[in-house]
Amino acid sequence: MASSLPKNRTETTLHDKKPRYTAAEARAEAERCLYCADAPCIKACPTEIDIPTFIKKIASGNVLGSATTIFEQNLLGTSCARVCPVEVLCVGDCVYNGWNKPPIQIGRLQRFATETATEGETKQILVGKAAAKPRRVACIGAGPASLAFAGTLALAGHKAVLFEKRAVAGGLNTTGIAPYKLHAHDALDEVEWVRKLGVEIRTGEEVSTEAKAKELLAGFDAVYLGVGLGADSRLGIPGEDGPGVRGAVEWIEEMKLGAIDAKALGRVLVIGGGNTAIDVARECALLGAASVSMVYRRTRADMSGYAHEMQGARIEGVTLIEGAQPAAVVRDAGRVTALRVAGAGGERELPCDTIIVAIGQGKLSALAALFAGVATDKRGCIVADLATGATGNAQVFAGGDCINGGKEVVNAVADGRNAARHLAALWLDAGAT
Ligand SMILES: Cc1cc2nc3c(=O)[nH]c(=O)nc-3n(C[C@H](O)[C@H](O)[C@H](O)COP(=O)(O)OP(=O)(O)OC[C@H]3O[C@@H](n4cnc5c(N)ncnc54)[C@H](O)[C@@H]3O)c2cc1C
Numbered sequence: 383m384a385s386s387l388p389k390n391r392t393e394t395t396l397h398d399k400k401p402r403y404t405a406a407e408a409r410a411e412a413e414r415c416l417y418c419a420d421a422p423c424i425k426a427c428p429t430e431i432d433i434p435t436f437i438k439k440i441a442s443g444n445v446l447g448s449a450t451t452i453f454e455q456n457l458l459g460t461s462c463a464r465v466c467p468v469e470v471l472c473v474g475d476c477v478y479n480g481w482n483k484p485p486i487q488i489g490r491l492q493r494f495a496t497e498t499a500t501e502g503e504t505k506q507i508l509v510g511k512a513a514a515k516p517r518r519v520a521c522i523g524a525g526p527a528s529l530a531f532a533g534t535l536a537l538a539g540h541k542a543v544l545f546e547k548r549a550v551a552g553g554l555n556t557t558g559i560a561p562y563k564l565h566a567h568d569a570l571d572e573v574e575w576v577r578k579l580g581v582e583i584r585t586g587e588e589v590s591t592e593a594k595a596k597e598l599l600a601g602f603d604a605v606y607l608g609v610g611l612g613a614d615s616r617l618g619i620p621g622e623d624g625p626g627v628r629g630a631v632e633w634i635e636e637m638k639l640g641a642i643d644a645k646a647l648g649r650v651l652v653i654g655g656g657n658t659a660i661d662v663a664r665e666c667a668l669l670g671a672a673s674v675s676m677v678y679r680r681t682r683a684d685m686s687g688y689a690h691e692m693q694g695a696r697i698e699g700v701t702l703i704e705g706a707q708p709a710a711v712v713r714d715a716g717r718v719t720a721l722r723v724a725g726a727g728g729e730r731e732l733p734c735d736t737i738i739v740a741i742g743q744g745k746l747s748a749l750a751a752l753f754a755g756v757a758t759d760k761r762g763c764i765v766a767d768l769a770t771g772a773t774g775n776a777q778v779f780a781g782g783d784c785i786n787g788g789k790e791v792v793n794a795v796a797d798g799r800n801a802a803r804h805l806a807a808l809w810l811d812a813g814a815t
Pocket residue numbers: 465466467522523524525526527528545546547548551552553554555558559560563587588589590608609610611631634657658661746749781782783784788789790791792794
């Protein structure tokens with residue numbers, strides 16, 4: 383799968399910011415862990431990985447055992463190790479923080495264990511698989527939520543089939559995550575590992591009609607909606623349409639999966655104050671754009687982007703323009719020359735060549751309407767029970783960004799896993815062993 387990606391992808395020029403520990407580094411870091419009873423780091427992880435146990439196994443040289451402990455709770459432990467905002471999750475809750483000492487680098491230890499255990503052609507499957515059972519599940523979308531759902535049910539012996547509209551599986555792990563955290567080929571390696579658990583993945587198959595929805599409901603015992611979010615939201619200002627103005631998620635996908643002309647970026651303005659805006663700004667700066675500024679309508683304190691990511695962006699040369707509300711894109715003979723913004727001092731023009739809009743994504747609520755009983759809330763998110771993924775249709779479950787409006791990979795994995803565990807238990811009770 384990974385080999386089907388073009389070799390000259392722009393993302394490959396952006397290097398890993400936190401490379402994998404060597405065995406000696408991992409062991410030294412693991413030995414610092416206090417293996418706390420009632421460990422706060424476990425509670426901070428949405429998938430409740432037994433962190434002290436997996437770290438202790440690294441310290442004792444049992445790397446395969448360590449990876450097994452991780453995968454038992456989180457089948458996508460490899461990508462989570464790289465993309466989780468550990469600074470605000472497990473690492474942020476490590477007891478060392480309270481003593482002003484460097485916290486344990488849990489993400490890097492998790493990466494060492496999972497990658498060491500699964501690398502190579504054979505890609506070891508470390509978690510046990512139950513005997514085959516008669517149930518069949520269909521998943522719409524092949525992102526982290528569906529992969530965790532399908533993988534967990536496949537391990538319980540059920541047949542899982544994923545329908546993915548894109549040519550590549552993996553969801554935003556493959557198409558959206560900043561390349562200095564995770565390249566598309568590494569995301570696809572993990573997809574391949576999940577596939578080997580017993581999951582079938584059909585790419586280039588969009589589920590968008592009532593007929594297809596009916597076919598899935600008739601052909602499968604359960605359907606999982608793991609469709610994520612929709613297209614980039616637009617500013618709705620004059621001059622927005624035309625070359626030089628791009629949606630952030632669409633731009634990142636192009637840069638990750640193909641070759642873009644980085645030199646043509648020129649002076650970049652990124653609109654938004656969230657993590658996607660920060661990611662895009664950092665990516666443009668690292669690709670060598672002439673200058674990169676983030677334009678945010680409120681103040682730094684109001685930004686939803688993480689402080690540690692913003693700090694990284696500043697180091698890479700990104701500047702922040704606060705209190706600036708985009709009013710119009712200024713063009714000369716069609717070419718973008720500036721962004722007009724409104725602020726406390728009135729309107730002004732910020733010269734630029736490229737504008738990348740990172741103000742959120744739409745919702746894929748139309749999909750819910752294909753399944754009787756599946757409701758959406760006023761934000762356009764699919765309504766599902768957080769613990770079980772259950773929707774208003776007893777045969778349909780949902781999780782990930784499409785129910786929470788956009789969180790992290792680890793939340794999508796937790797949703798998928800929880801729904802699968804719930805369903806496997808229901809079916810076990812019903813005698814489908
Ligand atoms: C730019 C960006 C950077 C991010 N960076 C991070 C990060 O560093 N760390 C982190 O933890 N999280 C990050 N996130 C959030 C994270 O990527 C998501 O929370 C996570 O991917 C959600 O998983 P999901 O399975 O719900 O959806 P997705 O990953 O979006 O997967 C949904 C899949 O469904 C497919 N699909 C949609 N509709 C259909 C249909 N009708 N038929 C068939 N297939 C369909 C899509 O093509 C897609 O592959 C980032 C998000 C963005 C946008």
